[in-house]
Amino acid sequence: MLVPGLVAIALLATGCGGSDDDGGATAASSGTTPGATAASGDPIRIGTSLPLTGEFSEPGKAAEQGYRVWEKMVNDAGGLLGRPVEIIVRDDASDQNTIVADYNALISREKVDLLLGTFSSLLNIPASTVAERNRMLYVEPAGGAPEIFDRGYKLLFFAQQATADHQGDLFADYILSLPESERPKTAAYPTLDDPFAIPVLEGIRAKLEPAGIETVYAETYPVDTSNFDAIANAVKSADPDLLVHGATFADGVGFIRALDKVGFDPDYFFETSAPSFADQFSKGIGVENTEGIFYAVSWTEEANTPGNQEFLAGYEEMYGAGVPAEDAADAFAAATVVQRAVEAVGGVDDQQALADWLHANEVETILGPLSWDETGAPEGEFLIGQWQDGKSEIVLPEAAATTDAIVQRKGDE
Amino acid sequence: MTELVQTIILGLLIGGVYALLASGLTLIFGVMNIINVAHGAFLILAAFVTYSLWQATGIDPLLSIVVTTPAMFVFGWLVYRGGVRRIRGAPVAASVLLTFALALVLEGVMGLVWGNTSHAVRPGYFNESFEIGSIFLPQAQVYGCLLAIGVLIALWVFLTHSWLGRAIRASAVNPPGAELVGVKVSGVAAMTFAIGVATVGAGGSIVSVLYPFLPGSHYLWISRLLGIIVLGGMGSLSGAAIGALMLGVAEAMTSTYISPAWATAVPYVVIFVVLLLRPQGLMGARLREDVAT
Numbered sequence: 001m002l003v004p005g006l007v008a009i010a011l012l013a014t015g016c017g018g019s020d021d022d023g024g025a026t027a028a029s030s031g032t033t034p035g036a037t038a039a040s041g042d043p044i045r046i047g048t049s050l051p052l053t054g055e056f057s058e059p060g061k062a063a064e065q066g067y068r069v070w071e072k073m074v075n076d077a078g079g080l081l082g083r084p085v086e087i088i089v090r091d092d093a094s095d096q097n098t099i100v101a102d103y104n105a106l107i108s109r110e111k112v113d114l115l116l117g118t119f120s121s122l123l124n125i126p127a128s129t130v131a132e133r134n135r136m137l138y139v140e141p142a143g144g145a146p147e148i149f150d151r152g153y154k155l156l157f158f159a160q161q162a163t164a165d166h167q168g169d170l171f172a173d174y175i176l177s178l179p180e181s182e183r184p185k186t187a188a189y190p191t192l193d194d195p196f197a198i199p200v201l202e203g204i205r206a207k208l209e210p211a212g213i214e215t216v217y218a219e220t221y222p223v224d225t226s227n228f229d230a231i232a233n234a235v236k237s238a239d240p241d242l243l244v245h246g247a248t249f250a251d252g253v254g255f256i257r258a259l260d261k262v263g264f265d266p267d268y269f270f271e272t273s274a275p276s277f278a279d280q281f282s283k284g285i286g287v288e289n290t291e292g293i294f295y296a297v298s299w300t301e302e303a304n305t306p307g308n309q310e311f312l313a314g315y316e317e318m319y320g321a322g323v324p325a326e327d328a329a330d331a332f333a334a335a336t337v338v339q340r341a342v343e344a345v346g347g348v349d350d351q352q353a354l355a356d357w358l359h360a361n362e363v364e365t366i367l368g369p370l371s372w373d374e375t376g377a378p379e380g381e382f383l384i385g386q387w388q389d390g391k392s393e394i395v396l397p398e399a400a401a402t403t404d405a406i407v408q409r410k411g412d413e
Numbered sequence: 414m415t416e417l418v419q420t421i422i423l424g425l426l427i428g429g430v431y432a433l434l435a436s437g438l439t440l441i442f443g444v445m446n447i448i449n450v451a452h453g454a455f456l457i458l459a460a461f462v463t464y465s466l467w468q469a470t471g472i473d474p475l476l477s478i479v480v481t482t483p484a485m486f487v488f489g490w491l492v493y494r495g496g497v498r499r500i501r502g503a504p505v506a507a508s509v510l511l512t513f514a515l516a517l518v519l520e521g522v523m524g525l526v527w528g529n530t531s532h533a534v535r536p537g538y539f540n541e542s543f544e545i546g547s548i549f550l551p552q553a554q555v556y557g558c559l560l561a562i563g564v565l566i567a568l569w570v571f572l573t574h575s576w577l578g579r580a581i582r583a584s585a586v587n588p589p590g591a592e593l594v595g596v597k598v599s600g601v602a603a604m605t606f607a608i609g610v611a612t613v614g615a616g617g618s619i620v621s622v623l624y625p626f627l628p629g630s631h632y633l634w635i636s637r638l639l640g641i642i643v644l645g646g647m648g649s650l651s652g653a654a655i656g657a658l659m660l661g662v663a664e665a666m667t668s669t670y671i672s673p674a675w676a677t678a679v680p681y682v683v684i685f686v687v688l689l690l691r692p693q694g695l696m697g698a699r700l701r702e703d704v705a706t
Binding site: 052053054055057058061190193219220221222224225226227229230231233234237249250253254257260261262263280283284286289 | 415416419420423424427524528529530531533535539540541542544549551553554624625626627628629630632633664665666668669672673674676677
């Protein structure tokens with residue numbers, strides 16, 4: 001019989017999506033030639049595996065850029081402890097199994113000196129386990145899901161300001177601070193089935209529901225969803241005043257396009273991740289459709305943080321004009337955290353000493369100062385951004401705001 | 414009530430597009446007994462070509478089917494001559510392996526050329542809708558569906574009213590018989606494969622407007638299309654059309670009334686249910702091995 005075999009192939013095809021091109025041993029090592037810099041001696045080799053292909057390829061590529069900019073800047077400035085650094089990047093194809101194999105290979109076969117984390121909680125969960133078992137420091141540029149930090153890991157650090165469940169805190173507080181007449185009465189919470197997106201929504205919902213904002217829609221859709229018309233239609237039927245969408249990138253863009261098609265615009269619209277992708281986001285949905293969309297963000301190009309201008313200059317030199325994605329900045333910050341720890345400890349052999357130093361100290365990064373509790377969870381606060389007139393602005397907290405205005409999704413209608 | 418009607422309409426609109434995409438797959442299987450697992454990758458390739466044309470010239474992506482269809486026809490012909498022809502005598506599993514490999518290679522090549530990031534084609538109307546009372550019809554879906562139906566009708570007319578079309582159908586039903594009445598079955602096979610691939614040329618242009626896509630998207634499409642042709646009856650063109658509409662509506666209904674979490678499982682559920690209840694599919698054309706026995 002032919003058909004059952006066919007089914008098997010179809011299932012197989014979806015199951016092993018993209019894992020063919022995991023890069024294998026041909027990891028894209030850096031083009032750095034040690035002799036060209038002031039640094040000398042054996043390079044400090046740093047391993048990471050990023051989702052350069054597949055579902056998370058957008059943030060994965062951005063993270064690689066951030067790491068590469070850091071690598072070049074460190075080498076140009078004389079290296080780390082006087083030695084050049086070399087980042088070895090593997091491609092996990094956004095696959096949880098591949099990333100475990102990748103980190104194991106980096107540690108046991110490539111024998112890297114240090115590790116750097118990957119993108120998305122989904123991939124950082126298994127990757128950090130490999131690192132912890134091998135007693136390696138693991139600083140992740142993304143991966144704020146609460147479940148990352150309740151496993152009692154000692155060598156894990158999240159190099160952003162807050163965990164996912166607190167990402168939307170400022171936004172929820174803002175909604176609750178609105179006068180009664182403007183305050184939304186109902187809210188919808190569609191989300192991607194993702195360990196990062198869901199806690200962000202749950203954090204916001206946990207604040208809004210007790211305050212009387214009724215939940216009229218809450219559904220989760222799987223990672224490979226491409227048709228958002230029916231979901232958008234269901235949201236339209238529920239007619240919420242406030243829409244909070246848990247997204248990564250492609251689904252965030254697809255969902256907003258579907259909302260435009262069904263002709264639904266909530267008064268307030270918050271989406272995770274996707275709107276922080278600068279012009280990739282505005283190109284994806286059309287710049288005229290960005291107005292009023294809120295998002296939480298860890299970094300902005302205008303930020304007056306130490307090293308931010310140098311980072312922007314380094315990025316432009318390597319990748320040309322254009323605003324780096326937030327994930328590039330996060331990756332750069334994660335590498336900075338590792339760098340500070342290594343410089344303070346004065347070596348890479350004692351990974352526990354690196355972790356101890358990070359637990360005891362605050363690190364200045366382009367995201368601002370970062371510090372961690374005993375689980376490696378950061379103790380700061382996210383920025384809240386909003387698209388206004390085709391440009392992303394920081395609106396909260398007031399101290400970091402780039403504009404005083406906060407607009408509604410529908411504009412002046 | 415409005416929501417139900419709206420959901421069904423959305424399902425039918427996308428089902429029309431599915432029908433076009435599945436037609437080429439079922440045609441290739443019906444005539445050649447080849448399961449073209451690379452069909453989804455061909456589709457994404459056509460979508461990328463549409464994207465590049467749109468970027469370079471600003472040409473309406475739906476108009477660009479006049480370029481993508483012939484281009485994919487030639488591409489399909491070359492693939493047949495270069496690879497598929499060599500496994501014509503082999504068991505059907507060989508065709509699955511060969512085309513799966515082809516899909517993987519294409520995925521990699523597309524990643525190199527266009528990058529492994531999400532792409533979207535946005536003509537002026539991509540987020541506009543026609544409104545009839547409280548029902549809305551997304552313009553891109555309406556144009557895409559009409560175009561798909563147009564191409565399908567052209568394909569049907571060709572298959573039923575031209576000598577080559579009749580030769581293709583004759584080769585599907587009974588190859589030795591077709592040979593006897595003067596059809597050169599091997600030549601017909603090449604033509605069929607090329608035509609089957611050409612349908613995703615048009616389909617890729619339509620899909621590029623409807624959904625964001627990246628090289629890895631082809632997995633999702635091939636599983637959905639296989640679900641459709643199993644449902645419709647493998648090798649049956651009308652079955653593929655009916656199966657496509659049913660699957661489109663089933664996905665939309667599942668997403669709205671059960672949960673979006675189950676919508677992507679619909680093609681697989683359909684395959685299992687069909688295999689249990691009606692293994693030959695809705696319009697099950699008897700397979701060639703059945704005819705032989």
